[in-house]
Amino acid sequence: MMGGRSSSPRRRLTERLLLAPYSLWAVVFIVVPLAFIAYYALTDNNFSFTLENITRFFTATSTITAENGQSQEVRTYLLIFARSLKLAVISTVVCLLIGYPMAYIISRAGPRAQKTMITLIMIPMWMNFLIRTYAWMTILQDTGILNGFLGLLRLPGLHIIGTESAVVVGMVYDYLPYMIMPIYSVMAKMDLRLEEASHDLVCNRLQTLWRVILPLSMPGVISGVTMVLIPSISTFYISQKLGNGRFFLIGDAIEGQYVANNLHFAAAIALIMMIALLAAMALMKHFTDRAFQGGE
Amino acid sequence: MKRSSRIYTILIFVFLFAPIAILLVFSFNEAKSLSVFSGFSLKWYQELFRDSDTLRSVQNTLVLALSASLISTVMGTAAAVGIHRLRSKYARAALDTVTNIPMINPDIITGISLMLMFVFIGSRLGMAASLSFWTMLIAHVTFCLPYVILQVLPKLQQMDPSLPEAAMDLGCTPTQAFFRATLPEIMPGVITGLIMAFTLSLDDFVISYFTAGNGFQTLPIRIYGMTKKTVTPKMYALATIIFFTILLLLLLSNFADRDDEKQKRKK
Numbered sequence: 001m002m003g004g005r006s007s008s009p010r011r012r013l014t015e016r017l018l019l020a021p022y023s024l025w026a027v028v029f030i031v032v033p034l035a036f037i038a039y040y041a042l043t044d045n046n047f048s049f050t051l052e053n054i055t056r057f058f059t060a061t062s063t064i065t066a067e068n069g070q071s072q073e074v075r076t077y078l079l080i081f082a083r084s085l086k087l088a089v090i091s092t093v094v095c096l097l098i099g100y101p102m103a104y105i106i107s108r109a110g111p112r113a114q115k116t117m118i119t120l121i122m123i124p125m126w127m128n129f130l131i132r133t134y135a136w137m138t139i140l141q142d143t144g145i146l147n148g149f150l151g152l153l154r155l156p157g158l159h160i161i162g163t164e165s166a167v168v169v170g171m172v173y174d175y176l177p178y179m180i181m182p183i184y185s186v187m188a189k190m191d192l193r194l195e196e197a198s199h200d201l202v203c204n205r206l207q208t209l210w211r212v213i214l215p216l217s218m219p220g221v222i223s224g225v226t227m228v229l230i231p232s233i234s235t236f237y238i239s240q241k242l243g244n245g246r247f248f249l250i251g252d253a254i255e256g257q258y259v260a261n262n263l264h265f266a267a268a269i270a271l272i273m274m275i276a277l278l279a280a281m282a283l284m285k286h287f288t289d290r291a292f293q294g295g296e
Numbered sequence: 297m298k299r300s301s302r303i304y305t306i307l308i309f310v311f312l313f314a315p316i317a318i319l320l321v322f323s324f325n326e327a328k329s330l331s332v333f334s335g336f337s338l339k340w341y342q343e344l345f346r347d348s349d350t351l352r353s354v355q356n357t358l359v360l361a362l363s364a365s366l367i368s369t370v371m372g373t374a375a376a377v378g379i380h381r382l383r384s385k386y387a388r389a390a391l392d393t394v395t396n397i398p399m400i401n402p403d404i405i406t407g408i409s410l411m412l413m414f415v416f417i418g419s420r421l422g423m424a425a426s427l428s429f430w431t432m433l434i435a436h437v438t439f440c441l442p443y444v445i446l447q448v449l450p451k452l453q454q455m456d457p458s459l460p461e462a463a464m465d466l467g468c469t470p471t472q473a474f475f476r477a478t479l480p481e482i483m484p485g486v487i488t489g490l491i492m493a494f495t496l497s498l499d500d501f502v503i504s505y506f507t508a509g510n511g512f513q514t515l516p517i518r519i520y521g522m523t524k525k526t527v528t529p530k531m532y533a534l535a536t537i538i539f540f541t542i543l544l545l546l547l548l549s550n551f552a553d554r555d556d557e558k559q560k561r562k563k
Contacts, residue, residue, distance in 0.1 A: 022375030033409035135315035138330040234402035
């Protein structure tokens with residue numbers, strides 16, 4: 001029997017039969033559900049068209065009382081959105097600053113040491129993140145393990161739990177491996193001779209880092225930044241536990257509306273977050289493309 | 297390694313393993329406290345094995361992860377072969393874009409979008425509860441599929457295309473050629489895809505949270521419910537068991553790798 005290349009209609013048929021289940025699945029369970037977010041966001045409880053959910057996001061206000069007793073009227077969801085963005089950006093920058101040197105050290109170690117260190121970095125990722133985050137709560141509590149340790153060293157205790165710093169610690173802890181892994185895989189493939197050549201051409205170590213290693217590792221940095229930024233902007237558990245529920249993030253807002261069965265408003269928040277993320281990624285791509293062209 | 301690098305590495309690993317060390321230690325705590333250690337005891341392990349709800353959620357998680365990873369591996373491998381053979385540039389670009397969506401989108405968006413669709417269809421059909429084991433299975437297969445395709449596709453591209461052709465010249469039907477020539481070549485990718493799908497499904501909380509019905513509880517959802525109230529060291533005992541299971545699996549796969557390398561060297 002002749003199959004394969006020689007009989008093109010037959011080939012096209014097998015192609016279709018192989019792709020049909022996945023294509024159907026992808027349309028029904030990936031594309032259509034996204035349309036449902038837009039549909040719910042733009043309708044009311046009777047499924048008639050409204051912009052109310054969207055305008056509510058931008059205009060809803062609430063009163064917050066500052067520590068000095070002054071109360072202030074704020075735009076609730078814009079404030080939550082700004083806070084999510086701020087904490088996610090801080091966490092991403094911290095992950096990059098901590099993770100970049102780590103990725104470099106691993107990539108320049110011996111093959112066996114590399115494998116061991118990569119496995120060690122991945123082990124925490126396989127453990128339930130809810131329990132790990134909870135364990136951080138017991139470490140950072142005012143009467144927790146960290147302060148007990150500081151007390152032994154006769155150092156003053158720290159009040160971390162329930163602050164924005166605690167939320168950042170939790171995010172950095174949970175997402176650091178996502179930053180290290182892509183940067184490491186780019187650096188491991190880098191030609192070591194480039195570094196040597198740069199040293200030979202009287203570049204000092206800082207110049208080598210800035211002019212050779214950094215530009216070459218840029219693809220890894222970009223995917224690391226995306227992989228940390230996206231989950232940290234949309235998380236809803238870390239802030240509830242480590243922020244004592246005082247720092248509502250955009251993910252908490254969506255979850256709260258879901259629990260309260262306000263599905264249409266939950267969809268509206270999700271839609272706005274999705275559009276903001278797409279815009280941010282397009283912007284990032286634009287700037288990195290330009291930076292690369294400028295460097296050449 | 298230089299001394300400064302070594303100190304830095306140690307600090308990072310202390311940071312990464314501090315909470316794990318804490319839960320290992322406190323799972324053996326005699327008292328209920330999660331921050332003051334008062335004595336060694338195995339009582340939380342005994343309590344864990346008496347907690348039938350938690351044990352059932354472990355079983356549910358395994359059943360779900362096994363079904364989701366098997367379905368997504370079969371469907372994803374077929375899809376990868378189909379995508380690999382695709383000639384049309386536009387069809388390929390469209391499929392690549394759709395495949396990327398669940399990986400780029402935050403989990404909360406994937407979860408909410410599927411939940412809205414299930415709830416909508418459920419209410420139109422007049423169902424009392426629209427979310428169940430099946431909606432969760434659909435959600436898990438959906439977020440596992442892209443990872444399987446991404447593992448299998450590169451193996452197909454590395455494969456010598458004359459291999460299945462030679463099989464067919466030797467009298468195989470296309471189906472036989474696939475199972476006897478193509479599949480063994482791409483097997484490492486298929487297995488990595490299966491393992492990735494299995495672990496992703498096992499560990500998923502966010503998407504499960506939005507698509508789970510009342511009747512079917514997985515372990516991450518049960519843990520979420522438990523952390524809303526006061527947590528006892530029982531949960532840490534569970535985490536400790538999970539940790540050592542992972543460690544054992546890693547050691548086994550490491551030995552398997554080494555045997556593999558030895559055999560390759562002998563050849």
